[in-house]
Amino acid sequence: MDEIKKSYFIAKKDMGTYYLKPPLISWGLMLPIVFVLAFYFRNPIGIKDVVPGLIGMTLLFSSTSMAAIVITFEKRIGALERLLLAPLEIRTILFGKTLGSSVFGLVITIVITIFLIPIIGLSINYPFSFSLIIILSGIAFSLLGILISVGVKEVFEAMTMSNFFRFPMIFLCGVFFPVSSMPFPLPILSYLLPLTYTVDGLKHCLLEDKGIIPLSLDLLILLGFVILLYGLSLFIFKKRIRQEF
Amino acid sequence: MKNDNVIGVNDLTKSYGPILAVDHISFDVKEGEIFGFLGPNGAGKTTTIRMMVGLTQPSSGTALVDGHDILKEPVEVKRTIGLVPETSNLYSELTALDNLIYQAELYGVPRKERKNRGFHLIEEFGLKEHQDKTFQALSRGLKRRLTIAAALVHNPKILFLDEPTTGLDVMSARGLRKLILDSKKKGLTIFLTTHYIPEAESLCDRIAIIVKGKIRIIDTPENIKAQVKETEILEIGLDRITEDLKNKLLFMEGIEKILIAENRIRFQTKSIDQVTPHIIKRIEEQGAKIKSINTLSPSLEDAFVTLTGLDSELMKIDKPVKGGPE
Numbered sequence: 320m321d322e323i324k325k326s327y328f329i330a331k332k333d334m335g336t337y338y339l340k341p342p343l344i345s346w347g348l349m350l351p352i353v354f355v356l357a358f359y360f361r362n363p364i365g366i367k368d369v370v371p372g373l374i375g376m377t378l379l380f381s382s383t384s385m386a387a388i389v390i391t392f393e394k395r396i397g398a399l400e401r402l403l404l405a406p407l408e409i410r411t412i413l414f415g416k417t418l419g420s421s422v423f424g425l426v427i428t429i430v431i432t433i434f435l436i437p438i439i440g441l442s443i444n445y446p447f448s449f450s451l452i453i454i455l456s457g458i459a460f461s462l463l464g465i466l467i468s469v470g471v472k473e474v475f476e477a478m479t480m481s482n483f484f485r486f487p488m489i490f491l492c493g494v495f496f497p498v499s500s501m502p503f504p505l506p507i508l509s510y511l512l513p514l515t516y517t518v519d520g521l522k523h524c525l526l527e528d529k530g531i532i533p534l535s536l537d538l539l540i541l542l543g544f545v546i547l548l549y550g551l552s553l554f555i556f557k558k559r560i561r562q563e564f
Numbered sequence: 565m566k567n568d569n570v571i572g573v574n575d576l577t578k579s580y581g582p583i584l585a586v587d588h589i590s591f592d593v594k595e596g597e598i599f600g601f602l603g604p605n606g607a608g609k610t611t612t613i614r615m616m617v618g619l620t621q622p623s624s625g626t627a628l629v630d631g632h633d634i635l636k637e638p639v640e641v642k643r644t645i646g647l648v649p650e651t652s653n654l655y656s657e658l659t660a661l662d663n664l665i666y667q668a669e670l671y672g673v674p675r676k677e678r679k680n681r682g683f684h685l686i687e688e689f690g691l692k693e694h695q696d697k698t699f700q701a702l703s704r705g706l707k708r709r710l711t712i713a714a715a716l717v718h719n720p721k722i723l724f725l726d727e728p729t730t731g732l733d734v735m736s737a738r739g740l741r742k743l744i745l746d747s748k749k750k751g752l753t754i755f756l757t758t759h760y761i762p763e764a765e766s767l768c769d770r771i772a773i774i775v776k777g778k779i780r781i782i783d784t785p786e787n788i789k790a791q792v793k794e795t796e797i798l799e800i801g802l803d804r805i806t807e808d809l810k811n812k813l814l815f816m817e818g819i820e821k822i823l824i825a826e827n828r829i830r831f832q833t834k835s836i837d838q839v840t841p842h843i844i845k846r847i848e849e850q851g852a853k854i855k856s857i858n859t860l861s862p863s864l865e866d867a868f869v870t871l872t873g874l875d876s877e878l879m880k881i882d883k884p885v886k887g888g889p890e
Contacts, residue, residue: 321672328669336657397653403619404649405670406642561621 322411329402329415333389334423340388342474346481347384348427351377355431359438367439371521371528372494375456375514377431379485382424382457386464387477389416394563395472409557413465413549420461421454428453441525448534449524455541456517462548463513469552469559493518498531513544570595570722570753571616575625578611578777585611587777588625593722593755598748600768601757604874608777609757610650613726616755617647630721643671646715650726652707656700660691660710663699664717671718685713689743705736712743716752723747725756729763741767765864775872785864792862792870795820796836801828801856802847809850816842821869827855832866 337343355373358366366373393399402412436442443449467484468477489495491505492514498506509515520537522528530537571593578586586608593599601609614620616627618638626633632640654663664682673681686695689709694702702710708728715723728744729737744767748754758764764771765785772782781788802809805827813822813829818839823830833839836859847854868874 325670325672328666332655332658332666336655396656397649397651398655400619400649401653401655401667402670404617404642404647405667406639406672407670408639 322408323414325405325407326411326415326418329412330419330422333385333416333419337385337388337392337419338423340392340474342478343384343388343423346478347381347423351380351427351431355435363439367441368526369495370435370439370441371525372492372518373435374428374432374453374521374525375492375517376489376494378424378428378453378456378517379460379488379514381427382420382460383464383467383481383485384478385423386416386420386461387468387481388474389419390465390468391471391474391477395474403560409560410553413553413556416465417458417461417549417552420464421457424457424460425453428457436525443524444527445524445534448520448538451538452517452520452524452541455538455545456513459513459541459544459548462545462552466548466552466555469556488512488514491515493522493531513541513548516540516544568594570630571599571627571755573612573616573625573627576612576615576622576627577624578608578615578620579623584777586615586622589774589777589779590625591772591779591782593753594770595753596748596751597769598744598754598756598767600764600771601755601774602759602761602764602768602771602868603757603774604759607759607774609759609774610726611777612774613647613724613755613757617645617724618642619647643718644720645722645724646718646720647724648708648712648715648726648728650730652704652711654699654707654711654714657698659696659698660702660706661686661695663710664714667714667717673718681717685716689713690739703736705732705739708732708736708740709743712740716747720752722753722755725754727757727759729758729760737763761863761865761868771864773868773872775874780871788871789862789864789867792832792867794834795832795862795866795870796834797860797862797866798831798833798836798840798843799828799856799858799860800831800843800847800854803827803853803855805829805852806850809847809852812846812850813843816846818842823865823869830860830866832862832870 354376358369358373464481467480471477471480491509492512493509498509498515501509516537519530519532520534522530523534569592573589573591575588575590576586577588589612601612603609611620615622616629616634618634618641626635629641630644632644634641655666658666661682664685665678668678668681686692689712691706691709694706699707699710725744729740732740744754756767768785770782770784771788773780805824810824816839818835819831819833821832831843844854
């Protein structure tokens, strides 16, 4: 309980400190908004089909950007060392950093969803599943951001590395084109990426689309990604700390 | 580890590939004392401190800090200690007070006490008028004060200070030394590293001199000075010191070492009466004018030079300032 409380303090401090950092505003907020507006003004009716993808992409960019900024910025100014000095388990630090990044991603995503849904005339068919999908995806993407940024020194390096994963994911995970219409062997790559299951799950909840797999399986796979990425992040985080400190 | 010892270091070693940064060191620190690690930059002081506080994994050996093994109980060790790293690394966007409150949260200080402790430390460290300024807006001296205050927010038993006054102006350094002595009076055990010999002499109850990862001697400043008590010091003030004069004086018989600071030369010798006339003659031959001449008892600096064989000028070199907030 004590460790959860300390994770909360870490997350609270991160959200209060980093949410106005320029790289976070440009990559975590501006980019998804620009995409949403561009699609909306191009075709206000046709945007409906890509709304699940846009929501998923918003979550991906906001969560990973926050995680990357928090880790690299604190490493650069030596503040991460302060956390390592405090009587905290490494998992508490990791959980706190993930929590802060996920909450930031969720807030941005919810704001964009609230803005999009009434304008386009969509409804959330399964609110509970919708919530679970964005929560699990937000955690998975934050962990991905931590995993990417833990090995680099500068914020711009973290952003470049993140984009190396994020941009291919936009094209491979059904954000704009359905995975089923992609030529072989691209769908194999799609099935290895968490965003595919975020978008697929959101399609179930927002479009009554049957998706490529059942909604329950999307949720289960996303949970699997969270567990896998958490284990991997914890392992890499501990390893990097041993190497760098 | 004896009962009154709060730190017991046993055969601690750290190597980075082929480089041995800390070479099988052992020592104890007694409760309530200020224990100093004195050595030039690169001697292994910071590596030792980082191993003792659980930030760096030792290659071999171990240490007990307040009865907790640094390898087996790192979290317990961290609960007992406060560390002030060489670089003041609090959160630049948080205010002075918020930084203290955040540290209190991380160290599990009860909610009701957090603010009070923060205010108390702000007051104690003379930061009242700066409490609402962000960390990045503070001067280097104030950042240092706040970083020490942050290390004390959870009432630790032992305070580790890594080069506490490096890079500070004379007044800030003096103020900080007073704060360190005041903390000792309140019962805190302090482990500090420094490369300033006068700082170690004025603050520390006991000093370990460390060179190239090895401890050369551990004792009180008085006892370390006594190691060279048969040595006498002749200090001569001159109007100028030329390279030629320096070379002529360096290899004189009966002189163990010479130290040159500005226009003063200190000669270490065991036969002051015999060598003094020869030194004066040499100086006059070189056309330099003698402004003052004194005999002195050996200082810690003289003892350091004799015991380590290092030039004390080496100790005056500060490390290059790293990036990030100071």
